[in-house]
Amino acid sequence: MSEQAGPVAALEVTPPSQLASTGRAAELAQLLQGRRGERHIVALQDFPDPDAISCGLAYREIAHRFGIAADLVYDGQISHPENRALVNLLGVPIQQYEPEMDLETYAAAVFVDNQGSTTHLTDRLKEAGVPTLAVVDHHDPDDVLDPIFSDVRPMGAAATMFVEYLSSGELLTLERNNEHHTRLATALMHGLHSETDGFVHARAPEYRAAAHLAPFIDPDLLEEVLCVQKSHATLSVIEQALHNRVVRNGFSVAGVGYVRWAERDSIPVAADFLLTEENVHTSVVFGLLAEEDGREVVSGSLRTHRPTLHVDEFLKRALGEDLRGRPYGGGRSRAGGFEIDVGFLKGDEDDPNQQAMKWALFDRRIRRKLFRAAGVEELDEICGPDEE
Structure with missing residues (x-):
């Protein structure tokens, strides 16, 4: 033995x-x-x-x-x-x-x-x-x-x-x-x-x-x-995101309008907040920022706790790329962001109606692209008619 x-x-x-x-x-x-x-x-x-x-x-x-x-x-x-x-x-x-x-x-x-x-x-x-x-x-x-x-x-x-x-x-x-x-x-x-x-x-x-x-x-x-506290401006952006969000198939998408350049980081904070809502697995929040030199960009953040969603691939497929071939968006596991230059539509006009019209254009187009990439079918119902 x-x-x-x-x-x-x-x-x-x-x-x-x-x-x-x-x-x-x-x-x-x-x-x-x-x-x-x-x-x-x-x-x-x-x-x-x-x-x-x-x-x-x-x-x-x-x-x-x-x-x-x-x-x-x-x-x-x-x-x-x-x-x-x-x-x-x-x-x-x-x-x-x-x-x-x-x-x-x-x-x-x-x-x-x-x-x-x-x-x-x-x-x-x-x-x-x-x-x-x-x-x-x-x-x-x-x-x-x-x-x-x-x-x-x-x-x-x-x-x-x-x-x-x-x-x-x-x-x-x-x-x-x-x-x-x-x-x-x-x-x-x-x-x-x-x-x-x-x-x-x-x-x-x-x-x-x-x-x-x-x-x-x-x-x-x-x-x-x-333990740094949130600013009043950040809380206002979160409030806008809650008011404007549209939820379909677990995707929560919200445009928050014009955001001061100094409060840019309120956008990802709002995206984090929307992700806490029941039955939401992915949130996207975006707004329009104006730099001091006059440049305007649409800046957005995506957050998700859905393990099967490849964030980088999703944003690149949804938003495409600029004339230099650089993707507008990208990311990593569970988080991503995008920045789209407004281009020739930028302006310093003070007319609230013109500003509202410009924002409505970007809001509709970006919502449509994101929901389309997410496989949501009722695009006209939630984004308005396609003017592409």
């Missing part, structure tokens, strides 16, 4: 994704090793969210270890109160693009949480002859840029990817009682929290990332950032 084997100690197996990330971290470390003394621009999307801001801060800290200066730049606005609180309370060194900035002083550009299609900096950097060094993003591939280093994977957050880099030990090792590392860990935790709806939609990589960050964060500071 053979001797029974004793208990076998459990082996800790490193997930394949983490092994791949360690390889990417080593690759990035080798690349940065040869770029010492340079100055890089970290190009964030025009309206940077906590995920983008925290990733930009992570690259800045990593670059500093390799003797590289890095500036976080965006060409839009930080309008969401929570995002402003993140920047202000953590003292994130981020700057808005100004026409007088000399982009030619940068040796390379790094894009985090975007691939160049959601920032006006892409064209500006190309015109200035600034090469793209790296792209780190968790959305579906856009193929807009041709970087030396690319890490584009379908993850819950771009912050997850940077935490994997940090945990590999190849680029930067977080230390307790280091003010910069505490600030970075807190920002990345906020990025994870924001991008996964408070970890409701987090997966194993996000939980591992949070566990790695936990010993280094400032919980009181994180709570202060998360």
Whole structure:
């Protein structure tokens, strides 16, 4: 009779994704090793969210270890109160693009949480002859840029990817009682929290990332950032969305009319709110924004908890692309957005009737395109007659 084997100690197996990330971290470390003394621009999307801001801060800290200066730049606005609180309370060194900035002083550009299609900096950097060094993003591939280093994977957050880099030990090792590392860990935790709806939609990589960050964060500071109250303007947009929403087949679509540029982030907040309604699995909210330079855009956000809806594919199919071949919309799992330039219909007319007519045109057309892509048949009933 053979001797029974004793208990076998459990082996800790490193997930394949983490092994791949360690390889990417080593690759990035080798690349940065040869770029010492340079100055890089970290190009964030025009309206940077906590995920983008925290990733930009992570690259800045990593670059500093390799003797590289890095500036976080965006060409839009930080309008969401929570995002402003993140920047202000953590003292994130981020700057808005100004026409007088000399982009030619940068040796390379790094894009985090975007691939160049959601920032006006892409064209500006190309015109200035600034090469793209790296792209780190968790959305579906856009193929807009041709970087030396690319890490584009379908993850819950771009912050997850940077935490994997940090945990590999190849680029930067977080230390307790280091003010910069505490600030970075807190920002990345906020990025994870924001991008996964408070970890409701987090997966194993996000939980591992949070566990790695936990010993280094400032919980009181994180709570202060998360508890920022909604503005009156944001509540007004939510009210408009509730009043104007049309629900069909689980899709809730609402146009909220003209929205002040400074309150742009009230649109995704309203989309999040509509998603809480009973029997709604997908919400879309959109409004018309006017920039200070006269440019007008229709900006919208989509939110869903329907696992079978491929957000990126849905928005690209519904809204199409511009004359340059760039999609008007795109996204990731459970969330997406779109921006459509008003073009020659833009104007600074003060006539309320003309403004109402212009908004009615865009409201009808966008509703029709979204509901058609969703397979809703009674388009004339809910959107008005087709004038295409």
